[in-house]
Amino acid sequence: MRYRYRFDEKKCTGCFACQTACLDAHYGPEEEGIRFRCVKQIIIESEGFQKTVCPGCIHCGACVRVCPSGALYVDGATGLVLARRESCTGCRACETVCPVQAIRYDYDGKAAKCDGCLLRLKEGREPACVRACPTGAVTAAAMEDGA
Amino acid sequence: MSKSKIVKTACGICGPCCQADAYVKDGKIISVEGSRNVNGQPGGLCAKGMAAKQFVYNKDRVLYPMKRTGKKGEGTFARITWDEAYDLIAENLLKVRDTYGSRSTVFYAGYPKWYRPALLRLANAYGSPNYCTESSTCFQAADLAWRSTYGNHICGPDMVHARTVMLWSSNLYHSNTPMSRMYQGLKERGTKIIDVDSRHTVTARDAHIHLKPVPGTDGALALSMAHVIIEEGLYDGAFVEKYVYGFEEYRDYVRRFTPEKAEGITGVSADQIRRAARLFAQNRPSCILFSASPIVHHTNGVQNYRAVFSLLAITGNYDVEGGNCPKAGITSPCNEFGKVKRHDREEAIGQRDFPVWFDLSCEEAQCTRLADYIMKEEPYPIKAVFGMGLNHRMWPQPGYLNEALQKLDFYVNVELFLSDSCMAADLVLPACTSYEREEVHSLKGGRYFFSNKAIEPLGESKNDIEIIMEVLKRMGLQDEVLELGYDGYMQHILEPSGLSLNELKRNEEGMQGRNLHMPSFQNFEKEKFQTPSGKIELKSLVLERYRDSHGYDGLPVFHDFRKEAEVDREAYPFILNTGCRKPQYFHARVYRVPWLDSLQRSPLIEMHPEDASTYGIADGDVVKISSPVGTVTGTAAYNISGGTGAVYMYHGDSRGDANELIDKDYLDPISGFPGYKSYFCKVEKVEDMKL
Numbered sequence: 001m002r003y004r005y006r007f008d009e010k011k012c013t014g015c016f017a018c019q020t021a022c023l024d025a026h027y028g029p030e031e032e033g034i035r036f037r038c039v040k041q042i043i044i045e046s047e048g049f050q051k052t053v054c055p056g057c058i059h060c061g062a063c064v065r066v067c068p069s070g071a072l073y074v075d076g077a078t079g080l081v082l083a084r085r086e087s088c089t090g091c092r093a094c095e096t097v098c099p100v101q102a103i104r105y106d107y108d109g110k111a112a113k114c115d116g117c118l119l120r121l122k123e124g125r126e127p128a129c130v131r132a133c134p135t136g137a138v139t140a141a142a143m144e145d146g147a
Numbered sequence: 148m149s150k151s152k153i154v155k156t157a158c159g160i161c162g163p164c165c166q167a168d169a170y171v172k173d174g175k176i177i178s179v180e181g182s183r184n185v186n187g188q189p190g191g192l193c194a195k196g197m198a199a200k201q202f203v204y205n206k207d208r209v210l211y212p213m214k215r216t217g218k219k220g221e222g223t224f225a226r227i228t229w230d231e232a233y234d235l236i237a238e239n240l241l242k243v244r245d246t247y248g249s250r251s252t253v254f255y256a257g258y259p260k261w262y263r264p265a266l267l268r269l270a271n272a273y274g275s276p277n278y279c280t281e282s283s284t285c286f287q288a289a290d291l292a293w294r295s296t297y298g299n300h301i302c303g304p305d306m307v308h309a310r311t312v313m314l315w316s317s318n319l320y321h322s323n324t325p326m327s328r329m330y331q332g333l334k335e336r337g338t339k340i341i342d343v344d345s346r347h348t349v350t351a352r353d354a355h356i357h358l359k360p361v362p363g364t365d366g367a368l369a370l371s372m373a374h375v376i377i378e379e380g381l382y383d384g385a386f387v388e389k390y391v392y393g394f395e396e397y398r399d400y401v402r403r404f405t406p407e408k409a410e411g412i413t414g415v416s417a418d419q420i421r422r423a424a425r426l427f428a429q430n431r432p433s434c435i436l437f438s439a440s441p442i443v444h445h446t447n448g449v450q451n452y453r454a455v456f457s458l459l460a461i462t463g464n465y466d467v468e469g470g471n472c473p474k475a476g477i478t479s480p481c482n483e484f485g486k487v488k489r490h491d492r493e494e495a496i497g498q499r500d501f502p503v504w505f506d507l508s509c510e511e512a513q514c515t516r517l518a519d520y521i522m523k524e525e526p527y528p529i530k531a532v533f534g535m536g537l538n539h540r541m542w543p544q545p546g547y548l549n550e551a552l553q554k555l556d557f558y559v560n561v562e563l564f565l566s567d568s569c570m571a572a573d574l575v576l577p578a579c580t581s582y583e584r585e586e587v588h589s590l591k592g593g594r595y596f597f598s599n600k601a602i603e604p605l606g607e608s609k610n611d612i613e614i615i616m617e618v619l620k621r622m623g624l625q626d627e628v629l630e631l632g633y634d635g636y637m638q639h640i641l642e643p644s645g646l647s648l649n650e651l652k653r654n655e656e657g658m659q660g661r662n663l664h665m666p667s668f669q670n671f672e673k674e675k676f677q678t679p680s681g682k683i684e685l686k687s688l689v690l691e692r693y694r695d696s697h698g699y700d701g702l703p704v705f706h707d708f709r710k711e712a713e714v715d716r717e718a719y720p721f722i723l724n725t726g727c728r729k730p731q732y733f734h735a736r737v738y739r740v741p742w743l744d745s746l747q748r749s750p751l752i753e754m755h756p757e758d759a760s761t762y763g764i765a766d767g768d769v770v771k772i773s774s775p776v777g778t779v780t781g782t783a784a785y786n787i788s789g790g791t792g793a794v795y796m797y798h799g800d801s802r803g804d805a806n807e808l809i810d811k812d813y814l815d816p817i818s819g820f821p822g823y824k825s826y827f828c829k830v831e832k833v834e835d836m837k838l
Binding site for chain 1: 178179180181191192193194195197198199200201203204205320321324325327328331347349350352730731741742743745746747786787788790
């Protein structure tokens with residue numbers, strides 16, 4: 001099964017539920033964790049309005065195409081864009097092309113990113129951010145094979 | 148390694164207790180999720196709830212009973228046994244009772260709220276009228292405003308049937324995240340939404356009309372809407388004639404608030420006031436989605452809220468389908484919460500200062516001035532505090548209360564965390580979280596839910612109510628319900644519903660009570676209003692009792708804090724608005740949770756860029772914010788959603804607490820609530836400093 005990950009900036013209210021859901025899914029309580037989702041300000045001056053939104057990886061594959069070491073790759077079964085830590089050379093080419101600034105670097109300078117909650121998907125559960133989002137701004141639609 | 152199991156339990160981090168699935172492996176929580184497909188809850192947890200692991204397994208958890216070893220306030224403790232702790236409590240509280248009388252001990256319920264009726268029972272059994280809660284600065288003033296008008300407890304909106312919903316100061320996307328889908332659904336159904344909020348929030352942006360008053364001017368805005376409704380003949384004359392007391396005087400009073408005049412006071416345009424008033428009165432039924440505290444955290448808070456609530460009465464939107472109703476949904480009766488009466492045969496603290504609080508009883512004493520009562524021994528000596536989740540940062544000028552707590556003969560705090568408020572304690576006892584105990588929850592729709600224990604209590608922490616039961620026993624006091632044991636207590640809660648504890652335990656999705664009260668409307672046709680006049684009181688006769696002694700006015704009058712506060716506005720040019728909800732915080736409680744605390748810098752002083760640049764302050768600068776009573780250092784953040792003239796700051800952070808800026812005497816004279824959302828401040832850049 002392949003999945004289409006999307007983020008709807010209009011629907012996001014900046015409630016941060018996806019942020020902690022992501023950390024809960026990937027880390028133990030004693031760990032600081034790496035925040036895979038962004039915190040971004042939207043400012044509409046003419047309306048006197050501003051809000052915080054939390055975009056995340058949409059698994060578009062732009063980073064895979066520029067990665068010279070094969071550290072970033074597409075998982076055949078799910079279509080998820082994953083990072084293979086041991087192959088990363090830390091060149092940061094991926095950072096420059098990511099449309100949502102969703103690539104992180106760990107303490108060793110190696111690329112780290114959203115894994116689409118691969119383990120949860122295998123258990124038949126939704127990704128943590130999708131499950132937590134109260135407004136439907138974060139979605140992961142399962143696609144029929146071949147779609 | 149064993150497999151993980153799902154335990155049906157509840158999140159109690161903020162209080163409403165959303166149902167949660169805890170994934171538990173080898174006796175530890177490995178993940179949490181909002182329960183889905185459970186009747187009465189749409190599912191999902193908020194940012195705070197999702198951080199449960201770091202909350203439960205926090206390094207600050209109190210794990211053992213701790214006894215003070217150093218000087219009071221020093222914060223040095225040594226582990227003791229529960230037996231020793233109970234003996235110490237019994238010995239000291241009985242000594243205070245025998246020396247000064249029962250009233251000299253205050254029983255205080257802070258966070259969380261679930262054990263409140265049991266603690267009230269303990270206070271009653273001990274014989275103290277001084278059972279107090281953190282509601283001395285939260286929600287109860289809103290309920291008081293409602294009761295002084297309608298006679299009953301605050302009535303929620305029947306949003307399912309409403310054609311117009313007016314939100315008044317509720318950024319529910321951030322304060323009540325699980326309501327998000329319901330709110331979005333309103334618009335999809337064609338319901339019109341009016342949102343009143345001093346900031347252009349995400350919730351306001353999804354409304355049809357957003358009214359943006361200067362903080363603290365809600366009353367003038369509501370009175371002006373009433374003016375339009377009456378002037379244009381849009382009010383419900385038949386309803387008013389039959390069921391409303393004081394309408395003529397109210398009508399004469401609101402005449403002063405023409406939209407043009409209100410525009411000058413509130414900053415909301417006359418045109419918008421008219422549009423909102425007409426929509427609310429004409430696109431019926433209409434209801435008001437109220438909030439717990441923003442409107443009453445002003446020095447004219449109760450009256451401002453009375454002005455808002457009056458709009459329902461004059462438009463005939465009380466107790467009709469789609470209005471605000473006492474019995475709009477199915478309910479099933481239960482015991483305990485809201486059912487236990489406070490021992491009131493003796494004067495309680497706060498009673499002389501805030502008599503209406505007691506006349507319209509909420510079954511607790513008013514303790515906003517607790518520090519003064521301890522320090523000045525007014526109206527009589529207070530010598531002991533039995534606190535549960537006592538958090539001194541809920542009070543204005545919390546440092547002063549902390550000093551007062553150190554003056555007590557005996558102070559116990561039952562807590563989850565070794566908080567700043569424990570430092571002054573003689574004894575700190577470890578409570579457990581909702582994940583570590585069992586609880587019976589009463590839900591909407593007459594439903595009940597049994598929250599399981601997901602993990603064993605950490606260390607020697609205990610269920611709050613079991614602690615209360617043992618304290619009662621050790622002091623040799625009697626209470627027929629507390630003597631039932633904890634299972635018996637849960638069964639007692641359920642008794643009137645017709646359900647048994649055992650069957651509820653077996654049904655993990657929850658059950659509807661067997662004894663049900665079905666929805667009913669227009670109850671006023673059969674029952675009188677529980678006010679002195681028997682009608683809805685636009686002019687409150689309870690408030691009128693204290694016209695001479697306390698200067699109260701029966702009409703929902705508007706007093707402008709900007710004119711009446713004795714503060715030098717040249718020195719303190721900005722309105723200081725503290726405590727506006729942020730989705731990742733809950734008062735002082737979760738700053739210690741790194742996944743939440745790292746989302747934003749704190750303390751953050753949010754200013755409009757125009758105001759900031761006037762004072763040479765750039766986004767991200769270190770600034771000093773000062774009021775007439777305090778100074779706090781934090782980081783300036785530009786924010787255009789609040790408009791110019793007001794500065795916004797969240798409270799409760801020990802690195803810089805906004806409440807230290809609020810004068811302890813800057814209170815609403817009716818409720819005793821602090822003017823947290825409309826005090827005064829100045830902001831100055833601190834050169835060459837990084838936080």
